Amino acid sequence: MRVLDRAGIPYSHYSYEHNGNEAVDGVTVAQRIGRPVEQVFKTLVTRGASRNFFVFVIPVAEELDLKAAAAAVGEKSVEMIHVAELCGVTGYIRGGCSPIGMKKHFRTVVDASAEAFDTIIFSAGKIGAQVELAPAALAELVNCTFAPLTKQNR
Template identity: 60%
Template sequence: MAKKEEKTNVMRLLDKEKIAYTAHEYDHSDGAIDGVAVAQKLGQDPAQVFKTLVTRGASGSFFVFCIPVAKELDLKKAAKSVKEKSVAMIHVAEINQITGYIRGGCSPLGMKKRFITVFDESVLGHTSVMVSAGKIGYQVEAAPKDLMRLCNATAAPLTMAE
């Protein structure tokens, strides 16, 4: 009997909105769940695999930033993109309480609440990108415009200069 494909809440949300996507599953038993390791495990270009970072602005509001896995978030650029004086990464212990996800399985889609979300502008140069499917071991690949529309995201320069 074939194993039934496991659907995450992110996949169900994409199905409900009739957004075309490809689900990818990877082995995480080695504990390597950082974005670059995930991109390598899936044979993907790290520039097309986006990690989801959650920050708190000076105002106390939360903001979500999606950047290529091999890049680093430039906090000044991030703050500017959401018109905040400054933003800082939230503590790992806060991720579940704020988003409903855990570290390594945080997706810009399907969070407990809708937060202002910004993708790095490099997303616009790809026909498809991957984001977490909301659970460690799972990614979804879809057109950037569809992902951005679904989480009401904008695009801006967000990463550190090389």
């Protein structure tokens, strides 16, 4: 949220009950904040065949299509990084990973379904906190692109 404040990007903030640093699945998060599950997104980090890291933002109830993800970033293949690597690579823990404010900027692609919404909701960088902002504002801030990324949208 500090990054959004500094950039002057309007957003809404949601918080939800959780048990310490225990990750809560995205569908439950949507229910706890009272928002449509299709509008709540999760942030996934992958490593490509080139050994570069890539970030994908998809609806919480969907599964990343690894072939579509690889094609979206021009890689031969991508694979999810191990959860033990997440904090070292991004600075975030599982369940609190946000496409905003990572340690380094990684190429980011958001599922094309986000463009159907005026705003989307995703992690604010810690478990128990979510932000809502326009997909175009996210694209401007992290220089992301949009592409079909889920098994359902392919």
